[in-house]
Amino acid sequence: METVQETISKKLQPVPEPSVRRMPQYLHLVRSMREKGEVYVSAPAIARVLNLDPTQVVKDMAYTGVTGKTRVGFSTEELQFALEEFLGYNRKHEAFLVGAGFLGSALIQYQGFREAGMKIVAAFDTDKRKFGTDIQGVPVFSLEKFHDLASRLHISIGIITTPAGAAQPVADLMVAWGIKAIWNFAPVALRVPEQIIVQDTHIYANLAVIINKLGQQKNG
Amino acid sequence: METVQETISKKLQPVPEPSVRRMPQYLHLVRSMREKGEVYVSAPAIARVLNLDPTQVVKDMAYTGVTGKTRVGFSTEELQFALEEFLGYNRKHEAFLVGAGFLGSALIQYQGFREAGMKIVAAFDTDKRKFGTDIQGVPVFSLEKFHDLASRLHISIGIITTPAGAAQPVADLMVAWGIKAIWNFAPVALRVPEQIIVQDTHIYANLAVIINKLGQQKNG
DNA sequence: ATCTATTAAGGATATTTTTCTTTAAAAACT
DNA sequence: AGTTTTTAAAGAAAAATATCCTTAATAGAT
Numbered sequence: 001m002e003t004v005q006e007t008i009s010k011k012l013q014p015v016p017e018p019s020v021r022r023m024p025q026y027l028h029l030v031r032s033m034r035e036k037g038e039v040y041v042s043a044p045a046i047a048r049v050l051n052l053d054p055t056q057v058v059k060d061m062a063y064t065g066v067t068g069k070t071r072v073g074f075s076t077e078e079l080q081f082a083l084e085e086f087l088g089y090n091r092k093h094e095a096f097l098v099g100a101g102f103l104g105s106a107l108i109q110y111q112g113f114r115e116a117g118m119k120i121v122a123a124f125d126t127d128k129r130k131f132g133t134d135i136q137g138v139p140v141f142s143l144e145k146f147h148d149l150a151s152r153l154h155i156s157i158g159i160i161t162t163p164a165g166a167a168q169p170v171a172d173l174m175v176a177w178g179i180k181a182i183w184n185f186a187p188v189a190l191r192v193p194e195q196i197i198v199q200d201t202h203i204y205a206n207l208a209v210i211i212n213k214l215g216q217q218k219n220g
Numbered sequence: 221m222e223t224v225q226e227t228i229s230k231k232l233q234p235v236p237e238p239s240v241r242r243m244p245q246y247l248h249l250v251r252s253m254r255e256k257g258e259v260y261v262s263a264p265a266i267a268r269v270l271n272l273d274p275t276q277v278v279k280d281m282a283y284t285g286v287t288g289k290t291r292v293g294f295s296t297e298e299l300q301f302a303l304e305e306f307l308g309y310n311r312k313h314e315a316f317l318v319g320a321g322f323l324g325s326a327l328i329q330y331q332g333f334r335e336a337g338m339k340i341v342a343a344f345d346t347d348k349r350k351f352g353t354d355i356q357g358v359p360v361f362s363l364e365k366f367h368d369l370a371s372r373l374h375i376s377i378g379i380i381t382t383p384a385g386a387a388q389p390v391a392d393l394m395v396a397w398g399i400k401a402i403w404n405f406a407p408v409a410l411r412v413p414e415q416i417i418v419q420d421t422h423i424y425a426n427l428a429v430i431i432n433k434l435g436q437q438k439n440g
Numbered sequence: 441a442t443c444t445a446t447t448a449a450g451g452a453t454a455t456t457t458t459t460c461t462t463t464a465a466a467a468a469c470t
Numbered sequence: 471a472g473t474t475t476t477t478a479a480a481g482a483a484a485a486a487t488a489t490c491c492t493t494a495a496t497a498g499a500t
Contacts, residue, residue, distance in 0.1 A: 014436060015432065016456080016457065017429055018456095018457065018458085019457095020425075020428050020429050020432045021422070021425035021426075021428060021429060022425075023428055024407060024422065024424040024425055024427075024428050025407065025408075025409060025422070025425075028384065028407055028408065042476085042477065042478090043477075043478070044476090044477075049409070050409045051409050051411070053458070053459060053460090054477090054478095055458090055459070055460080055461095055478090055479085055480095056457095056458065056459080058477090058478060058479065059458095059479090059480095061478095062478095062479080067478080067479085068477075068478055068479090069465095069466080069467090069477085069478085070464085070465045070466045070467075070476080070477050070478055070479095071465080071466050071467045071468080071475080071476050071477050071478085072466085072467075072476095072477080073477075073478090074478095086432075087428050087431060087432070088431040088432070088434070088435055091431075091435075093431060093434065102325070102326040102329040102330055103326050103330060105322070105326065106322040106323050106325065106326030109322040110322055110323060110423075112424075113427065116424060116427055116428075116431075117427075117431050118427060118431065156434060157430065157434075164248060180434060180437065181430050181433065181434050183426065183427070183430055187244060187245065187248055188245070188248065189245060189269065189270045189271050191271070195437075197430060197433045197434065197437070199426050199429055199430045199433075201421075201423070201426050202241070202244065202245070203330075203421070204244040204332075204336060205240075205241035205242075205244055205245075206241075206403065206419050206421050207244075207333065207336055207337075207338060207403070208240050208241060208243055208244050208307050208336075209237055209240050209241060209419055210377065210401045210403055210417060210419045211307060211308040211311075211313060211336075211337050211338065212235065212240045212306075212307070212308070213401065213417045213419075214308070214313065214376060214377075214400060214401050214417065215308055215311075216234060217400065217415075217417070236486080236487070238486095238487070238488085239487095262446085262447065262448090263447075263448070264446085264447075273488070273489060273490090274447090274448095275448090275449085275450095275488090275489070275490080275491095276487095276488065276489080278447090278448055278449065279449085279450095279488095281448095282448095282449080287448080287449085288447075288448055288449090289447085289448085289496085289497090290446080290447050290448055290449095290494080290495045290496050290497080291445085291446050291447050291448090291495080291496050291497045291498080292446095292447080292496085292497070293447075293448090294448095
């Protein structure tokens, strides 16, 4: 049995980001296994399906607080709850999205996020034609209304899907009105105070990796 | 002046993936600097804008084959061409996209990719209502027509934007019909032969990182 | 013309993350 | 009941990456 102190210190030491990124995959797998009626799943079994090292799976599971049974594996039920708790699927984070273009609209319509702990409650744009419309029930406002709404609601996440040039001013706006985390899809490096969490999803970076590897294959 | 041998060996040793991922950012920055009329840019200047370590910038530039002038920096013109060459913006890679839902449509409409060396030439879906329609000029076909078209055209990249359950069969189809690289947006780990390049863009992984950090901040 | 400040480049160090190795435990089988 | 096999867990090693440090060069200032 570990002491309360140990439990707390374990929570305080941050989980490695690569591990965090694997968690949704584990959850997805565990859910589908439970649907098939599986009660236990071993780390090696998970590792085979997800192409990972078995010991890495065990370590990742330890971060969620779940511990397995020797020769049996992990309880799928316990795992699912632990992963959902870890990923914050129970808490609700509300988000504002700025830039209701193709990508922004797709994210709003993507749903899924809602069950993953984030709800996009409003979108903002500078295109007059979009004001007053809604995307799958999410209203689109003028960017000028941002401070109004942000100061009234408690929004923790801001999503930026604007063109590159608009991203920094939008980020400044978000910071000014109390947003704690920014999910940035624009291909720029945002400058924000250090306590603000920034997560970049640079779509071009992924494309660059693909094309680079394709070119390499041709040579080698 | 370096020998041809050296140039070749430099190309053969693979560029670290994190460096490749930074290249599009450099290109974007260099382009905007050239538009402003800047002829030279120093590595420390780039590092300041992109929040990077100056020496890292220098090292990344070396991968593109560009070398700077002491006390002056890099020629923006030379840099732009080198980066575009490195990123394959001159070659044309044609792509098929499977899963013409919200995300798939957004990617097709995103344009930008075309100038980044990839052109989405056709989309596929299983929804009958979408057959024969087109998205921004890109036709949507029945998935059954995939092998027909893939065998006639020379497609190097396959994009998967299907629901999780459909991703693996689609990947198998792509591999069977000669696609060399798969850009996977579905939240699953694909199993493909090792010579096939797979690039995952797991949107939930990024969300997981954000929510994890938000939760951590609350504790710490 | 000389000096100073700035910069690129190369090597060394440190950190992070993954993989490997060992140990211990417990379930299933004989 | 004892043995074997499978597994989790903890620690050590290895690999990859980023950061730091030193050196050399050169443009601009004095």
